[in-house]
Amino acid sequence: MGNTMCMTKKEIREAGKNGIGSRSRRMERSKRRSLLEEELLHRQALSMAIQQHQLSQRFDGSISRRVGSTSSRRRNDLTDQLTNSKQLPEFLENIKAKKIVLIHGEGFGAWCWYKTIALLEETGLVPIALDLTGSGIDLTNTNNVTSLEAYSKPLIDYLENLPEDEKVILVGHSAGGACVSYALEHFPTKIAKAVFLCATMISDGQRPFDVFAEELGSAELFTQESKFLTYGNGKDKPATGIMFEKEQMHGLYFNQSPTKDVALAMVSMRPIPLGPMMDKLSLTPEKYGTSRRFYIQTLDDHALSPDVQEKLVRVNPPEGVFKIKGSDHSPFFSKPQSLHKILVEIAQIP
Numbered sequence: 242m243g244n245t246m247c248m249t250k251k252e253i254r255e256a257g258k259n260g261i262g263s264r265s266r267r268m269e270r271s272k273r274r275s276l277l278e279e280e281l282l283h284r285q286a287l288s289m290a291i292q293q294h295q296l297s298q299r300f301d302g303s304i305s306r307r308v309g310s311t312s313s314r315r316r317n318d319l320t321d322q323l324t325n326s327k328q329l330p331e332f333l334e335n336i337k338a339k340k341i342v343l344i345h346g347e348g349f350g351a352w353c354w355y356k357t358i359a360l361l362e363e364t365g366l367v368p369i370a371l372d373l374t375g376s377g378i379d380l381t382n383t384n385n386v387t388s389l390e391a392y393s394k395p396l397i398d399y400l401e402n403l404p405e406d407e408k409v410i411l412v413g414h415s416a417g418g419a420c421v422s423y424a425l426e427h428f429p430t431k432i433a434k435a436v437f438l439c440a441t442m443i444s445d446g447q448r449p450f451d452v453f454a455e456e457l458g459s460a461e462l463f464t465q466e467s468k469f470l471t472y473g474n475g476k477d478k479p480a481t482g483i484m485f486e487k488e489q490m491h492g493l494y495f496n497q498s499p500t501k502d503v504a505l506a507m508v509s510m511r512p513i514p515l516g517p518m519m520d521k522l523s524l525t526p527e528k529y530g531t532s533r534r535f536y537i538q539t540l541d542d543h544a545l546s547p548d549v550q551e552k553l554v555r556v557n558p559p560e561g562v563f564k565i566k567g568s569d570h571s572p573f574f575s576k577p578q579s580l581h582k583i584l585v586e587i588a589q590i591p
Contacts, residue, residue: 333365336588338408338433343370344396345572346415346440347483347513350377353414353506353572360581366588369409371395373420375514384473384481387516389449393420400428408433410588413440414572415545416513419449419522425532426524435532436587438580439539439570442553445524449517452549471512482512493544497569506571534559535587537580544570561587 333339341361343354351370361368374392375383386392396411403409411432413421418440425435441452469489470480485493487507495503524530536559538550554562563583567576 336366338410338588339365340367340369340407340409341584341588342396342399342409342411343368344411344413344417344420345370345373345376346413346417347518348376348485348510349414349506349572350379350509350511352377352509356573356577357580357584360577361584364581364585366585369399371399373417376511377509382473383512383514384471386514387481389419389423389517389520389522392514392517393423396420396424397427400424400431403431407431410434410436410584412436412438412584414438415570416441416449416518418442419517419520422522422524422529425534426522426529429528429532432532434535434587434590436535436537436584437553437559438537438572439542439545439550439568440536441545442534442536442557442559443522444557445529446521448519448521450519452545452553470515480515482515483518484512494570496543497541497567498571498573502571502573506573535561535563537583538562538564539568539570540564540566541568542570561590563587 343351343357345351345353351372354368354370358368358370372379372395374394375381375386379395390397400409408431411421411424411434413419413436415438418437421435421437421440422443425432441449443449443452469483469485471482471484472478473481490506490510491503495506498506536550536554538547538554539545540547542550563586565576565579565583568579
């Protein structure tokens with residue numbers, strides 16, 4: 242009896258060790274798989290960005306293009322690899338607007354949403370990232386983009402062609418928030434919800450630049466003295482764009498971002514057209530005022546400080562406010578899962 246008891250305890254101890262070892266190995270394999278998936282994401286995004294950069298050098302700006310089917314196929318292939326035939330969650334059945342249209346901020350392009358696109362697709366939602374005029378692989382010369390209307394045209398075209406019975410969720414990052422506001426004013430019935438991600442959620446009569454004035458100085462002073470202005474029509478003509486130096490860009494946008502994402506941005510970002518940033522927006526209570534707006538604050542943001550974001554929310558109250566700790570002004574984020582979780586939560590709100 243005693244020997245039997247002793248052997249049983251030993252067997253239990255050995256089984257426990259084997260169980261712990263097995264769990265450890267499984268966790269290690271899962272970790273390696275996650276790292277490989279992340280590396281694959283980075284490689285594909287960087288490859289796309291370099292290709293887009295080469296295209297922008299090759300053409301003279303007379304050709305206007307948007308994110309095409311090739312990039313969509315790449316994203317779909319990647320999503321298939323990530324999901325591994327997982328069943329989609331049941332909550333999707335209760336979400337009426339499954340399409341989430343992602344609008345990038347100044348200088349960025351559709352490429353900057355690559356992490357968010359992969360996560361949303363894995364959830365079963367339908368992300369659509371657009372290049373605004375003169376951004377990403379839209380090769381319109383940024384010097385010729387002189388108004389918010391022209392800058393927002395790809396978004397407006399998309400909404401115009403949306404079926405009458407269909408609605409989407411708009412997500413605007415940084416100055417892309419002004420494009421979302423413009424769309425809310427012109428297509429209020431086609432937008433189920435609007436999400437402003439550390440964005441210029443401006444009030445009637447404001448300019449997108451006004452929101453950044455605390456960091457960059459007044460618009461008048463900036464256009465007179467800034468060393469970051471570009472003059473596409475000649476030095477004797479008014480400035481046409483803004484292009485920050487690498488060090489300035491890193492401090493404003495990427496103070497928390499992974500090194501790989503910063504490298505991707507440095508080969509992908511394009512000059513910011515100045516005209517849309519200085520364009521006053523007209524918003525009415527009957528259209529914009531009836532929209533459902535949500536704001537996501539980034540709490541380690543150097544381009545749009547938490548205090549400024551808090552003021553935007555206070556002056557122009559949205560339906561809901563969310564906060565992401567440890568996040569800078571980049572749409573990449575060091576915590577993309579946090580943004581994904583919030584967007585899914587907003588999509589589920591009745």
